[in-house]
Amino acid sequence: MDPAGRFELFYRVVRRVPRGRVTTYGQVALLAGMPGYARHVGHALAALRGTAHRVPWQRVLGKDGRGWARIAILDAMGAGAQRALLEREGVALDARGRVRLADFGWPTLTPRPAPASRARSRPRTRGSTGRS
DNA sequence: CTCTTGACCACTC
DNA sequence: AGAGTGGCCAAGA
Numbered sequence: 001m002d003p004a005g006r007f008e009l010f011y012r013v014v015r016r017v018p019r020g021r022v023t024t025y026g027q028v029a030l031l032a033g034m035p036g037y038a039r040h041v042g043h044a045l046a047a048l049r050g051t052a053h054r055v056p057w058q059r060v061l062g063k064d065g066r067g068w069a070r071i072a073i074l075d076a077m078g079a080g081a082q083r084a085l086l087e088r089e090g091v092a093l094d095a096r097g098r099v100r101l102a103d104f105g106w107p108t109l110t111p112r113p114a115p116a117s118r119a120r121s122r123p124r125t126r127g128s129t130g131r132s
Numbered sequence: 133c134t135c136t137t138g139a140c141c142a143c144t145c
Numbered sequence: 146a147g148a149g150t151g152g153c154c155a156a157g158a
Binding site for chain 2: 024025026029036037038039040041042043044045046049057060061062063071072073074075078079082
């Protein structure tokens with residue numbers, strides 16, 4: 001398949017993000033069936049700059065902490081543009097530019113109130129190389 | 133071809 | 146809470 005095919009896989013996932021919602025690079029990679037490839041999602045979206053696309057790239061943020069996401073674009077202008085677009089969609093960003101996934105996250109996560117016992121059970125077991 | 137950087141993520145100190 | 150570290154893989158210099 002053509003090289004762009006792989007990116008298309010990510011784009012397809014991003015396109016599923018409804019307006020007014022946000023997701024994270026890692027989540028996109030996971031939904032695309034390529035866990036651990038969050039970085040590639042970033043590259044794929046970066047490749048969209050200035051090109052004709054219908055990918056809501058602004059709805060993809062970097063994960064910040066447990067239930068928060070944050071704009072990960074290094075370029076100040078790109079980051080500003082993303083923030084503006086998100087606000088226009090109704091996504092409320094914190095003073096620090098963070099978004100609460102519990103409110104705007106996608107897909108809708110199961111509301112998991114922090115249990116009294118610190119049984120975290122390690123949500124991401126990406127220790128394995130995932131190869132072979 | 134090697135080295136560096138990157139729109140990442142999670143763990144550790 | 147902030148900084149450092151390791152890991153993943155791709156693209157650009």
